[in-house]
Amino acid sequence: MRITYACPACRVPVRLDGIELATALDCPACGAAVPVPPGAVAWSGPDGSPTAAGTGVPTLRRCLVCPGTELFARKDFPQRLGVAIVVVGFAASCLTWAWRLLVPTFAILFGTALIDVVLYLLMPECLTCYRCGARYRGAGGPHGGFDLETHEKHRQQRLRLGGGVPPASGPS
Ligand SMILES: [Zn+2]
Numbered sequence: 001m002r003i004t005y006a007c008p009a010c011r012v013p014v015r016l017d018g019i020e021l022a023t024a025l026d027c028p029a030c031g032a033a034v035p036v037p038p039g040a041v042a043w044s045g046p047d048g049s050p051t052a053a054g055t056g057v058p059t060l061r062r063c064l065v066c067p068g069t070e071l072f073a074r075k076d077f078p079q080r081l082g083v084a085i086v087v088v089g090f091a092a093s094c095l096t097w098a099w100r101l102l103v104p105t106f107a108i109l110f111g112t113a114l115i116d117v118v119l120y121l122l123m124p125e126c127l128t129c130y131r132c133g134a135r136y137r138g139a140g141g142p143h144g145g146f147d148l149e150t151h152e153k154h155r156q157q158r159l160r161l162g163g164g165v166p167p168a169s170g171p172s
């Protein structure tokens, strides 16, 4: 399991691998350690029954950083790559269209769309924490897709806690 998170102490993006059995996440930049909440990673066998830590498949029960329990699953697809494939395909089809090659033009357009779909399906899912934005790769768990309502709830909470809301003006 791999994690990418912003260090709560120095805000530097941290990337750590093999965190399934970690008891704390150490920031390489400032040395701050985030203690991993006990039971945040659960282990289960092939039949879904719980197993001892370090055996079976790890699933993420809660965020290791903040430690919120609400995470969403999303495809780990690099959007720029998807756009690049479409742009290259479109440019190539413009050339073949200019040369009046009808069949190759449509073959290229359908081909690039198909590559995008196949890449998307092959991409693994990654989990993102609503509260702190930490991202997990190679982690399963009972988490659904992105939910705007939950996202908004956490955004409002962050604003209240972080003092991101400007103080009320006017006479007091
Ligand atoms: Zn740090």
Ligand SMILES: [Zn+2]
Residues within 6 Å of the ligand: 063, 064, 065, 066, 067, 068, 129, 130, 131, 132, 133, 134
């Ligand atoms: Zn979090």
